[in-house]
Amino acid sequence: MLPYNDAFRICTTPANQRNIPMRAARIETTVQADGELHLTRLPCRTGDRVEAIILILEDGGDSAAEQQKREEARQRFLELARASQFRSTGPYPSRAELH
Numbered sequence: 001m002l003p004y005n006d007a008f009r010i011c012t013t014p015a016n017q018r019n020i021p022m023r024a025a026r027i028e029t030t031v032q033a034d035g036e037l038h039l040t041r042l043p044c045r046t047g048d049r050v051e052a053i054i055l056i057l058e059d060g061g062d063s064a065a066e067q068q069k070r071e072e073a074r075q076r077f078l079e080l081a082r083a084s085q086f087r088s089t090g091p092y093p094s095r096a097e098l099h
Contacts, residue, residue, distance in 0.1 A: 028057075 025043050
């Protein structure tokens, strides 16, 4: 996320045809998990009514070279994960055994 001071561009303008005053905050961030977007440090308080519109920025898609690099990195990761000796040697304890 952008630094707090640069992240918000506050403006007051009439919203839609009902002339409802609106404060807008523009935030550009990156999705960290599929289908989830977490926004923090918003210029609003508990109980404020908000409307969110998500604009997915198009960057022209990944080039073939970028996709190839990503796939190669994924394959290296999978090879290392499969070769890892870090695993349990027996069954995990039950909840009752832990508490």
